[in-house]
Amino acid sequence: GAVVSQHPSRVICKSGTSVKIECRSLDFQATTMFWYRQFPKQSLMLMATSNEGSKATYEQGVEKDKFLINHASLTLSTLTVTSAHPEDSSFYICSARSGTSRQTQYFGPGTRLLVL
Amino acid sequence: ILNVEQSPQSLHVQEGDSTNFTCSFPSSNFYALHWYRWETAKSPEALFVMTLNGDEKKKGRISATLNTKEGYSYLYIKGSQPEDSATYLCAFSADSWGKLQFGAGTQVVVTP
Numbered sequence: 001g002a003v004v005s006q007h008p009s010r011v012i013c014k015s016g017t018s019v020k021i022e023c024r025s026l027d028f029q030a031t032t033m034f035w036y037r038q039f040p041k042q043s044l045m046l047m048a049t050s051n052e053g054s055k056a057t058y059e060q061g062v063e064k065d066k067f068l069i070n071h072a073s074l075t076l077s078t079l080t081v082t083s084a085h086p087e088d089s090s091f092y093i094c095s096a097r098s099g100t101s102r103q104t105q106y107f108g109p110g111t112r113l114l115v116l
Numbered sequence: 117i118l119n120v121e122q123s124p125q126s127l128h129v130q131e132g133d134s135t136n137f138t139c140s141f142p143s144s145n146f147y148a149l150h151w152y153r154w155e156t157a158k159s160p161e162a163l164f165v166m167t168l169n170g171d172e173k174k175k176g177r178i179s180a181t182l183n184t185k186e187g188y189s190y191l192y193i194k195g196s197q198p199e200d201s202a203t204y205l206c207a208f209s210a211d212s213w214g215k216l217q218f219g220a221g222t223q224v225v226v227t228p
Contacts, residue, residue, distance in 0.1 A: 004159065032214055043120070044205070044218040093160075097214050103148055103167075105214060107160040 003027055004096050006108030013084055014116055021079045021111045023094035029074040030096035034105060035067075038091040047092075050077050084115040120208045122219035129196045129226050136192040137222040139206030143187035150207040150216060151180055151191055160205060163191075196226045 003026040013019050023033060032051050036044040048064075050056040050071035058064045066088075068080040077096075081088055093110035097103075121140045129135045141149060148167045152160040164173040169184040177194045193200050203223045207216035 034214065034216070036218075041220075043220045044207075044216075046215055046217075049213070049215065103150075103165045103209075103212075103214075104162050105150070105216065106162065107152070109157065109159045 002098060002104075002106045004030075004094065004106045004108040006094055006111055008111060009109060010112040010114075012114045012116065015085050016083055018080055018082045019084055019113060021081075021092055021094075021113075023077045023079070023096070023108050025075045025096040025098075025106070028096075028098045028106075030077075030098065031074065032097045033071055033077040034095045034097075035069060035077075035079050036093050036095070038093065038110075044093065047079075081113065084113070086115045089113055089115045120206060120217050120219040122204075122206060122222050124222060125220065126223040126225070129193075129200075129224060131196060131198060131226055131228045133196055134192065134194045135196055135224070136190050137204065137224075139189045139191070139219055141187050141189070141206070141208040141217075141219075142210070143185060145210040146184045146187075146208070147211050148209045149182055149184075149189050150209070151189070152205040152207065153178075153202045154205055154221070155202045163204075191222075193224070196224075198226050198228055200224060201226045 007022045035047045047062045048056045048058045056069035071077040095105040095107045151163040154160040166182040171182040180191045203221040205221045207218045
């Protein structure tokens with residue numbers, strides 16, 4: 001149980017295009033989902049917290065107009081990197097929190113984004 | 117300590133040996149300490165969520181202890197096996213909202 005999928009697993013795009021990443025909780029309802037980013041040799045850094053049906057809360061330094069987060073249902077959250085640039089190349093990973101186990105976050109396998 | 121720090125950054129262990137490594141975190145505003153095991157190309161796997169000072173948790177050959185007053189947690193692997201090879205992450209949370217502050221991880225390589 002408590003499986004989170006993420007799609008795509010890797011994506012290469014041209015500078016200036018937008019990329020959408022999906023995060024799905026497959027066997028539980030996730031009232032809260034989180035988006036993290038990891039640059040090489042660094043820790044996972046929280047970008048934003050999204051609650052189903054409401055606007056995401058972004059961490060300091062994360063541009064909300066650049067990283068659009070939608071959490072339209074209890075099993076799906078999407079992160080759209082708009083007008084991507086090479087500096088947005090990174091590893092993006094989501095997690096979801098089950099309503100029955102409020103403390104544990106279950107992670108997807110991540111998405112490797114390369115912007116050329 | 118303002119950040120979450122893990123040491124060592126990496127370690128090599130002979131199969132059958134036991135090992136342990138450390139996670140240091142802020143000792144103020146503590147809510148929970150999480151341990152994850154992360155194998156390459158897979159999702160991080162939740163190992164433990166620890167909330168009380170003095171907590172000890174065990175899952176198979178892996179166990180963890182927690183000292184919230186001094187701000188550290190140890191993770192132990194007993195009788196290491198090649199399948200224990202992974203990066204072990206700890207993450208600190210200061211409240212119930214779920215914001216996790218991660219350490220950089222300890223990469224464990226178990227050689228036969």
